[in-house]
Amino acid sequence: MKKTTLILLILLTIGLIWATAVPSTQAQDESLLWTVPRLLSTPGIFETSETEIVSDPHGFIHIFWTETNPEDGITSLQYASFDGVAWSQPNDVYASAPDIDIISFAAALGQDGTLHLTWSEGNTGPIFYTKAPALEAYSARVWDRPTSFGFPAYRMKLVVDSKNVLHLMFINFYGQEPGVYYTRSADFGDTWLTTVWIDPDIPTYDTPNVLKFLIDDKDGLHASWYYAATDLSSPLGEWVRYVNSFDGGVTWSSPFSVDRADDSVDELRQPFPGLAVSGDTVHMVYAGNNDTQREHRYSLDRGVTWSETERVMGNLQGQALGDGFANDSLGRVHFFGQIRWPQGVYHTTWDPADPEAGWTTPQMAYVISRSPEEGREGRYHAHSVRAGTINGNILVVTFTDEATGPLYVIWRKLEDAPEIAPLAMPTATPTPEATATPATNVTPTPTPPPFAGTDLAVPEAPPNAGLGIWLGVLPTLLLIGGIFGFRMYRLRNS
Structure with a gap:
């Protein structure tokens, strides 16, 4: 009996030691x-879009997406909110005319509790704008009658700063001057600054795509995109870029080349760069090479200097539209x-x-x-x-x-x-007043471009995820095998 107990204790001890020495199955799944x-x-409805997700400080998350009804060809902008417990009933806040596509849309929350929404109809606009109190956004009736303006936008993104100034960035994809453009409004969409061309050095026969636009907690503006062939004949990307502005969009840095395709035919395949900002740290994650493995660069000083490029996520591969x-x-x-x-x-x-x-x-x-x-x-x-x-x-x-x-x-x-702790949601006034001075038409002076190749710490690629799963399962298999072998031993010697 003592011998039996000793063997079981040894097997259990080995299993526990192994389990603590390697990642467990739960750690991988x-x-x-x-x-x-x-x-x-x-x-x-089987034709929907990606979402725009707006988190607020009041305990809600606001989600927008589009749906196209195949029977009548009408595309609608849908909205739902969630407080971590219950979802609101999804509802359309806008519907296009039949066979008019809503190509792109963007949403942002102001300091006064107002949700702002923009979208484009057709490949070159026009852009439409509306707003509503966030607490009542589930009802189409509370949204303002949309106004439109003639920017040639294909894709767009919207942010609102602490002074309730709207900042809009958009891609001119099919127009005569393809590129990334910026504008802003200090009077809640009534008037907009004459657009500013952010990338006049755009390569010939290329066009930008997959625009990201974020604002940090100091009202710094950050944007990224990548270039592809104008005719979209190839999924290859040619240039991943980034810019910022620390003065409310008055001046912009020269576009910084996060990565560029080399002579390899499979470089930057479907890069679809992602942009993230937390405090002073800015991240760019995108797909590179033929297997679309993720690559990463980051900045610890709000996008001024950048780490070297590092492949991350181990050997995991794939790209699925961002x-x-x-x-x-x-x-x-x-x-x-x-x-x-x-x-x-x-x-x-x-x-x-x-x-x-x-x-x-x-x-x-x-x-x-x-x-x-x-x-x-x-x-x-x-x-x-x-x-x-x-x-x-x-x-x-x-x-x-x-x-x-x-x-x-x-x-x-x-x-x-x-x-x-969620804050009480303020009620937006019917005619809110912006606290910023209305924008005047100005031509920004680019600041010197940020430089690459600094000695910032470069993250190590994580271990192979598939290997970690098997290592996590192995201690359990050893334990089961040991117990089974011990029982067979007892049967043979009984």
Whole structure:
């Protein structure tokens, strides 16, 4: 009996030591911590878009997307909100005329509790603008009658600063002067600054795509995009770029080349660069090479100097129309992207308090398929992943099934991030007054370009995710095998 007990204790001890020495299965697959996907778009509608997710300090997250009804060709802008417990009933806040596409849209929240919404109809505009009190945005009746202006916008992004000035950046994709353009309004969309051309050095026969535009907690403006062939004949990217402005959009830095394609034919394939800002730290994550593995550069000084380029996410590959980023209450940046293998929506975190640690080992927030042979088995093929947070500790992630929809959402609570107590939502006045001086038409003077190749700490690539899963399973298999062998031993000697 003593010998039996001793053998069992040895086996258990070996299993415990091994389990603490390597990542566990749970450390590689966190999907059980997330809700099952909830259908967010209208049942029966299979053509939807990526989302715009707006987090507010009042305990809500606001989500916008488009849906196209195949029966009448009408495209509608849909809206829903979530407080971490209950979802509002999705509702359309605007519907286009039949067969008029809403190509792009953008949303932002002002300091006064007003939600601002812009969109473009057709490949060259016009741009439309409307606004509504965030507390009542679920009702189409509270949104202002849309106004339009003739900027030739294909894609656009919108932010609002602490003075309630609207900053709009857009891509002229099909017009006579392709490029990235900027404008702003200090009177809630009544008038707009004459557009400023951000990248007059755009390469011939190229056009920008996948625009990102963010504002930091000091009202600094940050934007990124990449160039591709004008005729879209190739999925290759040619140039990933970044700019910033620290004076409210009056002057802009010269575009900084985050990465450029070299002589390799597969360089920067579908880069779809993602931009994230947390405090003074700026991140650029994008796909490079033929396997579309993720590459990363970051700046610790608001985009002035940058780290070297580093490949991250181990050997995980894939690109599915962009990635999602969200910040939690601790200032950590959360990355979400659909990559493989195993295939799924992966989640990794960057802590600005320890930049040398780099990104954490990627974990699967939603499992699509373990291998090409397994197949999806009824699971959704996540594209256009986007993310946001509620109260700093509830992560919300949206994605479309395939490239065009339907639209789904998952969420989970972070146990290691404290909740930010929600503030009472202010009520927007019917005629709010901007606190900034109305913009005048000015031509910005570019500042010297930021330089690359600094000696900032470069994060280490995380270990191979697939290997980590097997290492996590191994201690359990050893323990089961040991117990089975011991029982066979007893049977033979009984």
